Amino acid sequence: MGKMRGSEAIIQCLLEEGVKTIFGFPGGAVIDLYDDLMDSEVNHILVRHEQGAVHAADGFARVTGNVGVALLTSGPGATNGVTAIATAYMDSIPMVILTGQVPTALIGNDAFQEVDIVGITRPCTKHNYLVSKAEDLVPTIREAFHIAQTGRPGPVLIDLPKDIVASIVDFTEKKPIRMQNYQPTYEPHMGQIEKACKQILKAKQPVLYVGGGVILSNASKELTELAQKLNIPVTMTLMGLGAYPGSDKLSMGMLGMHGSYTANMAVAKSDVLIAVGSRFDDRVTGRVDAFAPHAKIIHIDIDPTSISKNVTVDIPIVADCKHSLTAMNSWLDNSGENLGEVCDSHNPWIETVDEWTKKHPMTYIDEGEVIKPQYVIEKLDELTHGDAIITTEVGQNQMWAAQFYKFNKPRRLITSGGLGTMGYGLPAAIGAKMAFPEATVIDVAGDGSIQMNIQELATAKQYNCNVIVCILNNNYLGMVRQWQELFYDKRYAATVMEVTPDFCALAEAYGAVGIRATKTSEVEGVIKEALEKVKESTVILDFRIAREEGVFPMVPAGKATTEMLLV
Amino acid sequence: MKHTLSVLLQNKPGVLSRVTGLFSGRGFNIKSLSVAETLDPSLSCLTLVTTGSDPIVEQITKQLHKLIDVIKVTDISESEYVEREMALIRVKAENTTRAEVLRVIDIFRGKVVDVSPKSYAVEVTGSSSKIQAIIDILRPIGIKEIVRTGTIAMARAPK
Numbered sequence: 261m262g263k264m265r266g267s268e269a270i271i272q273c274l275l276e277e278g279v280k281t282i283f284g285f286p287g288g289a290v291i292d293l294y295d296d297l298m299d300s301e302v303n304h305i306l307v308r309h310e311q312g313a314v315h316a317a318d319g320f321a322r323v324t325g326n327v328g329v330a331l332l333t334s335g336p337g338a339t340n341g342v343t344a345i346a347t348a349y350m351d352s353i354p355m356v357i358l359t360g361q362v363p364t365a366l367i368g369n370d371a372f373q374e375v376d377i378v379g380i381t382r383p384c385t386k387h388n389y390l391v392s393k394a395e396d397l398v399p400t401i402r403e404a405f406h407i408a409q410t411g412r413p414g415p416v417l418i419d420l421p422k423d424i425v426a427s428i429v430d431f432t433e434k435k436p437i438r439m440q441n442y443q444p445t446y447e448p449h450m451g452q453i454e455k456a457c458k459q460i461l462k463a464k465q466p467v468l469y470v471g472g473g474v475i476l477s478n479a480s481k482e483l484t485e486l487a488q489k490l491n492i493p494v495t496m497t498l499m500g501l502g503a504y505p506g507s508d509k510l511s512m513g514m515l516g517m518h519g520s521y522t523a524n525m526a527v528a529k530s531d532v533l534i535a536v537g538s539r540f541d542d543r544v545t546g547r548v549d550a551f552a553p554h555a556k557i558i559h560i561d562i563d564p565t566s567i568s569k570n571v572t573v574d575i576p577i578v579a580d581c582k583h584s585l586t587a588m589n590s591w592l593d594n595s596g597e598n599l600g601e602v603c604d605s606h607n608p609w610i611e612t613v614d615e616w617t618k619k620h621p622m623t624y625i626d627e628g629e630v631i632k633p634q635y636v637i638e639k640l641d642e643l644t645h646g647d648a649i650i651t652t653e654v655g656q657n658q659m660w661a662a663q664f665y666k667f668n669k670p671r672r673l674i675t676s677g678g679l680g681t682m683g684y685g686l687p688a689a690i691g692a693k694m695a696f697p698e699a700t701v702i703d704v705a706g707d708g709s710i711q712m713n714i715q716e717l718a719t720a721k722q723y724n725c726n727v728i729v730c731i732l733n734n735n736y737l738g739m740v741r742q743w744q745e746l747f748y749d750k751r752y753a754a755t756v757m758e759v760t761p762d763f764c765a766l767a768e769a770y771g772a773v774g775i776r777a778t779k780t781s782e783v784e785g786v787i788k789e790a791l792e793k794v795k796e797s798t799v800i801l802d803f804r805i806a807r808e809e810g811v812f813p814m815v816p817a818g819k820a821t822t823e824m825l826l827v
Numbered sequence: 828m829k830h831t832l833s834v835l836l837q838n839k840p841g842v843l844s845r846v847t848g849l850f851s852g853r854g855f856n857i858k859s860l861s862v863a864e865t866l867d868p869s870l871s872c873l874t875l876v877t878t879g880s881d882p883i884v885e886q887i888t889k890q891l892h893k894l895i896d897v898i899k900v901t902d903i904s905e906s907e908y909v910e911r912e913m914a915l916i917r918v919k920a921e922n923t924t925r926a927e928v929l930r931v932i933d934i935f936r937g938k939v940v941d942v943s944p945k946s947y948a949v950e951v952t953g954s955s956s957k958i959q960a961i962i963d964i965l966r967p968i969g970i971k972e973i974v975r976t977g978t979i980a981m982a983r984a985p986k
């Protein structure tokens with residue numbers, strides 16, 4: 261309490277919010293803050309590129325559920341962070357990004373390393389601030405943390421002019437934050453809960469369609485209870501994987517463009533679709549008018565703008581997923597209905613669902629010693645008992661990870677869903693490992709994506725933050741190549757990686773271990789070796805996979821989700 | 828369909844650009860926009876005229892609400908309301924047309940606010956259609972310059 265430098269006050273605010281680790285990169289505009297950070301209890305992780313700082317803080321936030329914090333300098337430092345801020349925004353990740361800014365007197369003068377980062381990030385942050393008065397500093401930081409982690413979470417940026425950070429401010433006592441203009445609704449409307457439950461009780465072919473909102477609101481337990489109470493099959497979006505145990509018999513896996521045959525068929529045939537914390541993204545719905553055409557749709561989401569945005573909803577519930585599911589579970593328990601009978605009445609539906617899985621399981625064609633990427637993921641799943649933290653890059657590698665790793669717990673799949681940012685996986689893995697040093701953290705990568713933030717291997721080395729980078733190396737920008745193969749006459753424009761570094765040599769250059777596998781029979785041994793060696797060092801696994809393997813099932817863009825191309 | 832939204836905002840730098848950025852970023856329409864401080868100087872009131880189907884206007888309203896600096900959004904065109912625009916029109920007024928111009932201004936209850944040997948500057952207020960009507964009538968006489976405000980609007984008090 262009392263008077264202190266702005267920089268000290270910022271650090272006090274971080275500590276007050278329970279922030280112990282931040283990720284950043286210094287520069288002139290934040291040098292004062294760094295000076296005070298040096299002696300503080302806040303642990304600062306020096307990345308090698310600002311995009312890496314924000315992705316690492318994002319990975320940290322996704323595995324812990326806490327606010328991730330990144331610190332960047334003004335100008336190029338801030339702009340380098342923009343892709344990663346947009347990544348967090350699209351996936352609703354709670355974050356606070358602190359950027360340095362030129363002194364207030366110079367703002368607007370095209371000063372050295374001045375950029376209007378508040379203007380630039382307006383559309384890709386939940387909210388942002390330029391602190392223009394010293395007395396606003398502390399309240400702004402507190403408000404930013406409040407906004408970042410309440411309602412539908414998201415990144416909040418605070419631009420900090422150098423003179424404000426250096427000025428003397430009053431560190432006032434923290435009071436509960438109440439904002440007249442921002443009061444997210446957590447509690448569901450009980451009338452809507454009742455309507456929803458009654459609709460569900462009438463269903464013969466219900467489906468739970470679950471998104472990242474369930475993970476963000478820590479509602480896996482309540483969701484699992486609902487699914488099992490009424491014997492309802494569950495499908496998850498990419499962001500929702502792990503919200504319901506992937507190995508359970510009611511799980512149909514992922515839906516949408518690369519979803520399972522079962523999940524897409526079940527949604528298409530459902531009579532009641534219960535969307536929980538999902539947002540009817542185009543990668544999920546395919547052609548919108550053919551999405552769940554026979555279903556009454558119940559939609560639970562804390563963000564009113566998600567409701568009836570893409571698909572008209574019959575029973576909207578604007579509230580927190582956890583609160584809503586809890587309310588539904590207790591309504592059902594007290595409804596006087598014979599829930600056992602309801603479960604039994606769904607058995608024919610479950611049988612139909614199982615038939616689909618039998619007919620078209622998630623599978624691939626074995627090609628002997630040619631390494632199949634799906635096999636690599638299956639082995640990873642087996643050898644880590646489905647309990648590793650998997651981050652991904654973007655492309656085929658990401659989809660194979662989503663399809664073939666069985667995520668049984670929430671916050672185990674850390675992936676850029678909404679923005680699809682290549683280069684996300686490695687820094688996010690570092691963030692995750694910083695949060696849980698004991699966990700096995702694996703970045704499932706593509707040979708293209710990994711080169712986008714490969715410099716973070718140095719960060720991993722510096723902090724002894726040992727992760728496994730599992731490159732599914734097809735020497736292609738594989739996902740784009742797959743589209744070219746299917747829809748552009750196999751004209752592989754700019755997707756052949758004519759030059760690729762020797763990833764094992766590169767690993768060594770960064771002080772990590774590199775191991776290559778070129779045959780199927782080597783895969784298991786190599787993964788075991790990596791799981792051993794990662795105790796001491798970061799490990800890069802370079803799997804030379806079947807180069808032109810595709811991701812299937814696939815719903816071509818704009819088609820109905822039942823029009824799947826199968827293996 | 829035309830909708831007139833009344834939006835209460837924090838009166839802070841950058842807030843207007845959050846609103847306009849939302850419209851441009853999401854492809855929503857702005858027909859007109861007008862904003863000024865309210866009685867409480869910490870707030871401003873923005874009147875925005877937009878067009879779109881009902882679901883679009885519902886999205887617009889919800890998206891506006893989602894902006895942290897937005898306090899209240901009302902679609903005042905959903906019930907009875909009054910709306911006004913103002914225009915300043917410089918119209919040719921030469922010997923042969925001076926009387927005619929004055930007659931038109933009178934009919935529309937406009938005011939001459941600036942006079943020169945060859946022109947009048949006229950102030951008119953009213954609904955958008957009234958302003959359009961006087962423009963249409965003055966056009967053949969010769970409009971030299973025109974400046975229009977956006978619409979401002981207020982819900983009628985319940986009876």
Ligand SMILES: Cc1ncc(C[n+]2csc(CCOP(=O)(O)OP(=O)(O)O)c2C)c(N)n1
Pocket residue numbers: 653654655656657658680681682683705706707708709710732734736737738739740
């Ligand atoms: C930053 C960025 N640039 C471009 C893209 C478009 N894109 C999506 S997947 C992909 C190919 C990724 O190649 P690779 O990392 O080798 O993964 P693969 O699909 O081969 O597994 C590209 C270029 C993207 N998602 N992100």
Ligand SMILES: [Mg+2]
Pocket residue numbers: 706707708732733734735736737738
């Ligand atoms: Mg590749």
